[in-house]
Amino acid sequence: MRTQVAIIGAGPSGLLLGQLLSRAGIDNVIVERQSAQYVLGRIRAGVLEQVSVEMLDECGLGARMHREGLVHHGIELLFKGARHRIDLHDLSGGKSVMVYGQTEVTHDLMDARKVQGLATFYETGDTVKLHDFDGARPKVSCVQDGKAHEIECDFIAGCDGYHGASRASVPASALKTYTKDYPFGWLGVLADVPPVSHELIYANTGRGFALCSMRSPTRSRYYVQVPLQEKAEAWSDAAFWDELRRRLDVEAREHLVTGPSIEKSIAPLRSFVAEPMRFGRLFLAGDAAHIVPPTGAKGLNLAATDVKYLSAALIEHYRHKSDRGIDDYSRKCLARVWKAERFSWWFTSLMHKFPDAGDIGQKLQEAELDYLVSSRAASTALAENYVGLPL
Ligand code: APR
Ligand code: PHB
Numbered sequence: 001m002r003t004q005v006a007i008i009g010a011g012p013s014g015l016l017l018g019q020l021l022s023r024a025g026i027d028n029v030i031v032e033r034q035s036a037q038y039v040l041g042r043i044r045a046g047v048l049e050q051v052s053v054e055m056l057d058e059c060g061l062g063a064r065m066h067r068e069g070l071v072h073h074g075i076e077l078l079f080k081g082a083r084h085r086i087d088l089h090d091l092s093g094g095k096s097v098m099v100y101g102q103t104e105v106t107h108d109l110m111d112a113r114k115v116q117g118l119a120t121f122y123e124t125g126d127t128v129k130l131h132d133f134d135g136a137r138p139k140v141s142c143v144q145d146g147k148a149h150e151i152e153c154d155f156i157a158g159c160d161g162y163h164g165a166s167r168a169s170v171p172a173s174a175l176k177t178y179t180k181d182y183p184f185g186w187l188g189v190l191a192d193v194p195p196v197s198h199e200l201i202y203a204n205t206g207r208g209f210a211l212c213s214m215r216s217p218t219r220s221r222y223y224v225q226v227p228l229q230e231k232a233e234a235w236s237d238a239a240f241w242d243e244l245r246r247r248l249d250v251e252a253r254e255h256l257v258t259g260p261s262i263e264k265s266i267a268p269l270r271s272f273v274a275e276p277m278r279f280g281r282l283f284l285a286g287d288a289a290h291i292v293p294p295t296g297a298k299g300l301n302l303a304a305t306d307v308k309y310l311s312a313a314l315i316e317h318y319r320h321k322s323d324r325g326i327d328d329y330s331r332k333c334l335a336r337v338w339k340a341e342r343f344s345w346w347f348t349s350l351m352h353k354f355p356d357a358g359d360i361g362q363k364l365q366e367a368e369l370d371y372l373v374s375s376r377a378a379s380t381a382l383a384e385n386y387v388g389l390p391l
Contacts (some may be wrong), residue, residue, distance in 0.1 A: 009161060011161055012300055018190040024311070032120065043188065046099055047301075052102065055307075059109075066106055076197065092387045130166060135278065135281075162291055178271075189264050190261065197252060197255070211223040271291065287300070296348075308391070
């Protein structure tokens with residue numbers, strides 16, 4: 001078969017790109033290793049910047065998000081046993097964030113693709129191969145249900161995450177990668193209990209970081225920092241709630257409602273960037289090109305802005321016969337990516353207990369947090385980054 005853009009990966013990057021291209025009349029095919037059900041089963045972050053909200057609106061997919069999502073104007077920082085509110089809305093000149101799970105975003109995008117009858121090959125396993133993207137006629141091949149397919153295309157969009165085939169197809173000599181692995185992970189629990197507070201609480205404690213987040217007024221998402229070698233199965237629900245409670249302030253501890261976990265898993269924390277993000281007719285977007293630690297929830301938002309730049313570049317190519325956007329894609333994305341990498345690394349470093357930092361490390365973090373909540377300039381820097389820097 002033949003298409004204009006072959007997209008590898010049906011995560012938020014691939015699905016969003018597919019929507020934006022289809023709306024512009026650009027034909028595309030998605031090839032996904034897993035089943036749709038499997039993709040939807042992955043629990044990821046749930047804070048959308050305004051640009052991401054606007055992109056879903058642009059695709060005509062914002063209705064459920066605006067109905068069910070929660071608009072947040074602030075976050076709380078908890079340290080030395082007390083909470084301090086950062087007024088995102090006031091400090092950022094009127095911006096806010098939308099709490100709406102990545103699972104829901106993916107769901108809405110998958111439903112729309114299905115209704116529009118756009119071609120998607122699910123469950124291709126590890127059979128996906130990228131060919132000839134350094135020439136004028138790239139191809140993607142895969143096997144689905146034992147049947148081999150070959151997709152001829154003009155461009156390939158590598159939206160297949162950190163472990164995908166796209167970045168792996170690029171010769172190592174053409175790629176420069178930057179990596180930082182953190183010596184801890186996040187143990188996350190999803191539970192059908194009301195959130196402890198109406199805003200997110202980011203906690204710095206002597207026992208390690210904790211985060212109180214939510215998916216809806218009746219569904220909470222909580223995390224505690226744990227050593228990397230811990231296993232989620234070794235944590236009973238009771239042990240999790242007990243550890244979370246110990247990391248909260250007195251009032252939150254009293255308000256915390258516990259219940260059986262629906263999901264429990266440990267995610268490692270990593271900073272990673274691959275440069276450049278384009279090789280001939282192959283583009284990398286989202287987690288395929290960069291990973292941020294989850295503190296600040298930038299992963300999905302960065303993926304969305306990559307896709308915004310990529311869709312605009314491809315539309316410019318087809319409509320206006322100009323490759324300016326294509327030639328500038330990698331530079332434009334990376335300028336934004338590195339700023340989000342810096343913010344996520346800084347917020348992670350400020351809020352977590354590092355094994356070798358000692359008591360002085362804790363004291364220095366507390367001094368910075370004190371400064372952060374008492375200086376309007378410092379709070380503004382946090383707020384501007386949290387709601388998303390301008391495009
Ligand atoms: N062939 C086809 N599909 C693949 C392959 C492959 N070889 N390898 C991976 N995939 C699929 C995965 O199964 C997944 O569904 O690519 C998709 C990539 O999705 P994500 O990992 O969600 O990445 P992305 O769409 O860029 O979304 C970025 O999602 O992962 C979070 O933290 C991340 O929030 C950020 C956002
Ligand atoms: C989440 O709800 O999963 C979440 C929220 C904020 C973060 C990270 C994760 O910074």
